[in-house]
Amino acid sequence: MRPVVKFLEDELIERIISEARDILCKLGVEIHNKDILSMLRDYGAKVEPNKYHVFLTEDIIDRALKTAPGSFNLYDVLGYETHNFSGFNVYFTPGSTALNILDYETEKIRRPTTTDYINYTKVVSRLENIASQSTAFIPADVTEKISDSYRLYLSLLYCEKPVVTGSFTIQAFNIMKDLQLVVRGTKEELAKKPLTIFSCCPTSPLKWSDVTSQNVLDCALYSIPVEYISMPLSGFMAPVTLVGTLVQHTAETLSGLVISQLTNPGTPVLYGGSPAIFDVRYETTPTGAVETQMIDCAYNEIGKYLGLPTQAYISLSDSKQFDAQAGLESSMGATLAALAGINNISGPGMLDFESCQSLEKLVLDNEICGTTLRLIKGIEPREDFPSLPRFKELLKEKHLLISEHTLRYLREEHYFPGAVIDRANRARWLEEGGLTLCERAHREIKRVIKEYKPSKLPDEIKGELTRLMEDEARRYGMDSLPSRL
């Protein structure tokens, strides 16, 4: 039996959805995008001229819910299937778009460079419990006008895994879409085999900016999957109660669903988010708070109830350092998320309110992910009955270390964490250097970077990606891209 955690009764889910629909129809939503407002008007929504305010209708919401796919797949740069977002399938992806990285040597944050990003892609390519890349942080050695597309470019060049990403401007979508078309060949092939997911964020309460709503629309036109990242803050920009926050999250996410599904019915979407409680002592938005994680799991239940695959920023921490709090919060989030069956779990590597990535933490989080993936496999009998023969064998042989049964099921039943997790006895731990967690994680990073094997994406495609990216850089005043040596 796959273990599952649930927070909401069906009756409560139905009430939350009905309240959210009511809000969308009676209070409406702000969308700062004339094309989208005009499209919604054509479908019968009441639009308040000059106010970017639109009142949705029950019919529009039903229409969107009807066409949104209940599942979809992702494929790596080589075209192999890596994800099947459906049911209670669970995949992990690193937390995305940090401004800083935590430097191992200085233990201080700093702005990342191209070299940092390349090292990150090399590490992610080897982490077996992290199914996709994300454009995890923003290299600061290119103009910010291309910093979104440049991350995607480096990711596609160095790592084969699909990419969770997003664009910072309307214009950047073009190059980010073109880079994907180079990898896939044609628009049709890209639609058939999605390579990326774009995170698109409404602004709480109940608003879509021109950029983010246009991103939803543009992705829909190319059938590029979108994850909606609604971010209500309980007690500040959302009701203080978890249920009240869920009503707002549902309304904001449904409004995003309407934009994509009316633009191109059937566009793949993830019912996602990054809500948080608001800590009124520090004026911060803790992602590691248990209530934040409960809201995440609960909206995932709502998404599932609506028949949609889900996403959440949940397996991450607000600690500033690679410390016990980082492990505690990330581990609790990952465990809850996996038990709740959130399909795309974002967060590994992330610290400090989604603002700082740490490669050391990413390597540890990979083990947290492995542990939770084992957890959700649950407990199943595996040739355990009748028990008598096995116990006869045990009593006769005095151990079962090389029993056929052990050899057959050892690696399925027991998860073996990598070298980051210390399970040696004290004497052996000392003999092997007595390393701290952070030292072990850093040693792992050095090892996997050394063992990195280049992506098997054909050289001519890599060349074409570079040509496109160089053109884009020149357009924004950079003569050349940073050295990748």
Next chain:
Amino acid sequence: MDILKQIAENLRQGNDKKVLELTKQAIKQKIPSKEILDNGLIAGMNVIGEKFKAHEIFLPDVLLAARAMYAGMDELKPILIKERVPTIGKVVIGTVQGDLHDIGKNLVGIMLKGAGFEVIDLGNDVSPERFIEVAKKENARVIGMSALLTTTMLGMKKVIDLLNKQSLSGEIKTIIGGAPVSEEFAREIGADAYGYDSTSAVECVKKLIKIS
């Protein structure tokens, strides 16, 4: 591939049937028994030990290799005895008096045998006198003692004291292991070595009798 290399390779894979068959062939080809032992069986086991230490393989893989080693050894042993090839050493092992926990000690026994030692396992609840009596009789070079309880681990000191009393401590070395004991405890009671797990026990025994 030469037959001894094949023995080592099949031993690494835990293929006991093949190791037995190849050992028989090697004997038939009149390869000196010591060469079969050193360059076939023990060579294969050495690689296994290294791989296990580097976390490349797990304990069951080591034990499968050890089983393959025994398969070859059983065939070779009568010849080794006949040709008076000395074994690399005899080790007497047991759980100390008052203690019935023998899982760790058994594992050490398997690993020692795998490394080519002749192992005399006295089982559990072994009195100090018996350890020494058997070690003397068998001409063993090492006594390995195990304990799981803080109450019984003091029995290890009794064995060492008795060895000293009989002026045997130079000839018969001691190694201790088990959850409650430590390097410091080994020093305190005058044991010659402390093995923190079965692999480290084998390494220690090799060092004690200076074969590595």
